[in-house]
Amino acid sequence: MPESEIPLSRPDITDLEETMVLAALRSGRLSIGPMVEQFETLVATRAGCRYGVAVNSGTSGLYLALRALNIGPGDEVITTPFSFVASANCILMAGAKPVFVDIDPVTLNMDPSQVEEAITPRTKGIVAVETFGNPAHMDTYAQIAARYEIPVIEDCCEALGTVYKGRPAGHFGRVGVFGFYPNKQITTGEGGLIVTDDQRLAELCRSMRNQGRPIPSSSATLSALEPPGSAPSTGSWLRHERLGYNFRLAEINAALGVAQMKRLDDILERRQSVAHAYLDRLGGNPHLVMPTILDGTSMSWFVFVVRLAPSYTGEERDRIVRGLRRQDIGSVDYFPCIHLLPFYQEQFGYRPGMYPIAESVSQRTLALPFFNTISTREIDLVCQALEMLIGQENLTRA
Template identity: 50%
Template sequence: MRRLPLSRPDLGPQERRRLLAVLASGRLSLGPCLREFEERMARLCGVRHAVAVSSGTAALHLIVRGLGLGPGDEVVTTPFSFVASSNALLYEGIRPVFVDIDPATFNLDVGRVEDAITPRTRAILAVDVFGLPVDWPALTGLAGRHDLLLIDDACEALGASVGGRPVGSWGAAAAFGFYPNKQITTGEGGCITTDDDVLAARCRSMRNHGRDDDAVMAHVRLGYNYRMSELAAALGCAQLERLPDLLARRAALARCYAEALAPLTDDLILPADPPGTVRSWFVYVVRLRDHFAPEARDLLMARLRARGIACAPYFPAIHLQPYYRERFGFRPGTFPACEAASARTLALPFFTRLPDEAPARVAGALEACLSGLPRGRVSVHPNLPAS
């Protein structure tokens, strides 16, 4: 039986052509592909500036630092994300203030944000989880009322929009990531999008060791090597040219999954998007219903893997990661909606070249594996030892 991986990049002749052209040119850094990639990203997001960098994490770090956030500041954010979204705050000595999620969307529960605001709060860092935009219109209103900066971790959401306005154009700035499991990949890479001229210039400088002019050895601020190589940018240009097709294929696969899994909805909750939002399909994540014991999810994953179907727990809660528990003293029970989601969700194989028949095969395997799973509740988070 053929193994179904969780994700695979979609690379073809266009990518090969662009990469070979860079090799032939001999220009491997800070060249025309970087400029082209940035121009394409800015156009796609409807903003004045795009600054390409070496990873999504680097993009988040430069935004946070470029906005002048630092020690003593608090930033409201979600505990249900990849750990990099709040690590970027820790890099600058900022305290992440977690707010629980909306269990229906897995995104920050905007209705709870106000209660978390203190005189030290400077910004809200929201994440478009699994490619579904957060409620940006509501967050924009709230941030305006409290004079807070808005940062979008859009690493999973290239091509998504709310009310027709693209992700990447909301808030002060957005961060994108191009790891090979993303909608487009540059191998490793990331990008900042913003309309803020000063922030864009600072980020551009900080990504290249704090130079104001890439060609001059004058370092006017603390900088980093967060450059995106020409090879990565060339890959990114080829992928962006194909973006409409790549996104359409992902959306079609999501529809196939929804159809194939419809008979299992007594046991599984499938993704459902609020009206007015266009998701950019990053992963296909289902959630076990509450009649199962939390340990059922890991058992289900083991059974699926035994049948050659890759799957992953998306996401483990950030506040319960060992480093965060140790540093901040978080304990299970602090953010119940996040913890319930992280105990019950699993990502299924999802990538553009997934064969058409795969969702039906996954659904068949899920149906078989769901039977006899333990039911009922347990009080301890399944991934953690009791404390």
């Protein structure tokens, strides 16, 4: 039994983060300021994209991306049923229909051949998710989308820093969206960031995140959108050219993000060594299936999710998750299938059995504690507890 809790995730905050957040606080400029711009540049550069638009969550970023692409009622958007709910909810929020396709059981991303089969004349986009940070098939989705002249909206909320076949996450779609909730590789507390090479799309997102205010010229990004309290230089503060929202990221959050971005390579390296420690420790266990990372991938690990062998049931997995939690070890059933959520079933008639691979995988996956500062001893305790609980399930079966 661990002496203290081993959480599922824990943000990694150092003196640098504290110093930069304090400096933002003391700067007197708490919104629409230089920290947001710096954060946008750092993340867009990392994604190999020309433009970055910071927003207050990954969900709002995805929603803005769909709106900027003019996706709405009557349109269909293809996505995975095996993801965090926001990757399908953004389609609903835009008024379009999420069309799910089953996943490939090896990488847990959408099966590319099923993506192509699901395309109809109503299909207006593909929300392609790098599930758990794994970029498998992203290049293939992009090729399919190009053939049908529809955009890929890359939901790379879990994949900051991943590189696949030489291309960074965020650069496979017409637009990509990162998320910075505290369980992510880096955090801004809450936050997200849209990346794209498409200037018009970036400008639309920039305007919509800020109440539909006019799009500032690139030479006047700060002065054209003066917040109340400073003398408006252009008079555009109360001009609203389109339906917009307040999806702005505050300077304090952006400062946290800038500090985290400066440490990104160290953070990714540390996460890689934690993942490898788990792989070494659990890789030979016949009751478990480890994550599969394809050749050509430089993986940015978001979580460490293992799955029980196919003979295990959902009830057995749930008992193991509860058993870990009873020992103060964080664990969660990442992810329940989105199409089986009651409101998806009611609105679209999705039913169990429609996406059998996603359903089978989703009954057997469990996330283990995964964060930069987890110790070797804690990893060992997690693995011992997991193995013991799997052993207990086998005793009950016998």
